[in-house]
Amino acid sequence: MAPERRGFPTTPPRRLVMMRAGSHRLHVNRHSPMLQRLKRDFYDRDPQSVSRELLGKVLVRREGTQLLEARVVEVEAYLGEGDPAAHAAAGRTARNDVLFGPPGHAYVYFIYGNHWCFNVSCLPDGIAGGVLFRALEPVEGIPVMARARGVSVKTDRELRLLTTGPGRLAEAFGITRERDNGKDLTSPKSDLWLADDGFRPERVATTVRIGITKAAEMPLRYVIPGNRFLSGQKIG
DNA sequence: ATATCGATTATCT
DNA sequence: GATAATCGATATG
Numbered sequence: 001m002a003p004e005r006r007g008f009p010t011t012p013p014r015r016l017v018m019m020r021a022g023s024h025r026l027h028v029n030r031h032s033p034m035l036q037r038l039k040r041d042f043y044d045r046d047p048q049s050v051s052r053e054l055l056g057k058v059l060v061r062r063e064g065t066q067l068l069e070a071r072v073v074e075v076e077a078y079l080g081e082g083d084p085a086a087h088a089a090a091g092r093t094a095r096n097d098v099l100f101g102p103p104g105h106a107y108v109y110f111i112y113g114n115h116w117c118f119n120v121s122c123l124p125d126g127i128a129g130g131v132l133f134r135a136l137e138p139v140e141g142i143p144v145m146a147r148a149r150g151v152s153v154k155t156d157r158e159l160r161l162l163t164t165g166p167g168r169l170a171e172a173f174g175i176t177r178e179r180d181n182g183k184d185l186t187s188p189k190s191d192l193w194l195a196d197d198g199f200r201p202e203r204v205a206t207t208v209r210i211g212i213t214k215a216a217e218m219p220l221r222y223v224i225p226g227n228r229f230l231s232g233q234k235i236g
Numbered sequence: 237a238t239a240t241c242g243a244t245t246a247t248c249t
Numbered sequence: 250g251a252t253a254a255t256c257g258a259t260a261t262g
Contacts, residue, residue, distance in 0.1 A: 076254070085254070087247095095247060112255045113244025119254085132254055167255050177246095211254055231255095240260080249251080 035060065035069075035195040040186050042194075043103035047077035047122045047129045051222040054120075054194065056201040059136060061173045062191045066144055068173055070136035070163050071199065073227040076209045077220040078119070080128035084214035088128035098182050099128040106192065108170070108181040115167030118175045120185060120194070134210070134221070136163040137229045138172075145172035165231045 035058060043050055054072050061068040078086035080099070087096040087109065098107040099121050107119040107130050123129040138145060138159065145162055146153045149171050153159045163169040170176075175192070185193045205225040208217060210232055223230055 078254075087254080090248080093248080109254080110246055111253060113246080113253090114257095115255050117254065134254085161257095165255070209254070213253090238260105238262085240258105242258090243256090245253100247252090 035197050037188070038104075038186065038194045038196060040102075040104050043120060043122050043186070044124060045103075045122060047079055047131050048220065050120070050122045051075045051077040051131050051220070052204055054131060055204055055222055055224050056199045058139065058195045058197055058199075059133070059169075059173065060193050060195050061141075063144070063174075067140055068144060069140035070138045070145075070169070070172075072133065072194070073137050073224045074133075074135035074230050075222050076132045076134055077222070078130050078132060079220070080123065080130075083218075085209065085212040085216070085218075086128070086130075088130075089214075092128070096128070099130050101125060101182075104184060104186040106175075106180045106183040106185055108175060108177040110177065111167070116170040116176050117166040118170045118173070118180070132166060133169060134166050135223075135227075135229050135231045136169045136172075137227060138163055148172055148174050160229055164229050 038057065042053065054075050057072050058069050059072060080086055080088045081091065083089060088099045092100045095109065098105050101121060102125040103122050105121045107121055109117055111117055117132060119130040119132045121130050142153060149162060149168065151158060151161065153162060161168065163172050180192055183190055183192060201224045203225055205223050206219040207221045207223065208219055209221045
């Protein structure tokens with residue numbers, strides 16, 4: 001019997017078989033009981049390491065009994081006070097306070113008068129650093145994400161636009177500063193977290209960061225190459 | 237398919 | 250008062 005591949009258009013079948021072997025589920029798209037919430041130690045490192053390791057993990061939002069899940073396919077590292085492109089570059093302020101706090105907390109900021117962007121803090125308490133989430137591949141709760149975005153997902157193209165780009169993924173997950181900024185993503189009580197379901201990307205690629213003017217040459221964007229949910233790409 | 241441009245506001249100078 | 254870690258609509262090839 002051929003494996004069910006819906007929802008994982010770019011995932012090799014071999015990997016799907018391995019994932020299912022552990023979960024005893026018929027459909028890989030379903031929420032796996034093996035989702036392990038990432039702990040503090042995961043984030044207590046430099047943003048480059050956290051960025052690389054976040055690829056392939058799953059962002060999870062719990063809304064009552066409804067779960068939203070999407071795989072991380074694109075992130076960017078922002079290094080803190082030594083990084084001219086980082087919000088922390090000019091020192092600690094009211095806005096960027098979370099970046100200077102303990103690791104594993106949500107940093108949410110507003111951009112271009114329109115969009116929320118979602119980050120997680122890295123490095124020990126007192127040292128700024130973070131990772132910006134730029135693109136996700138939807139796994140679970142797609143109709144709820146579509147409703148949050150105010151769009152339909154009748155076509156392949158519309159599905160891609162659900163969680164491609166930092167503003168879109170934040171909207172799909174209902175992420176706002178009021179609701180989520182400063183939230184401890186490692187707390188069992190948090191309704192927003194990152195999880196490991198055993199998936200490991202075959203390859204990771206780095207490029208320059210998108211949309212910045214300072215330190216524009218540093219290769220701090222991390223992607224799963226070939227994934228169709230990456231931002232800044234043509235739509236077939 | 238690619239390019240350009242307007243929207244809209246928190247934050248900092 | 251200028252800028253920004255973006256998006257979506259519109260115009261043009």
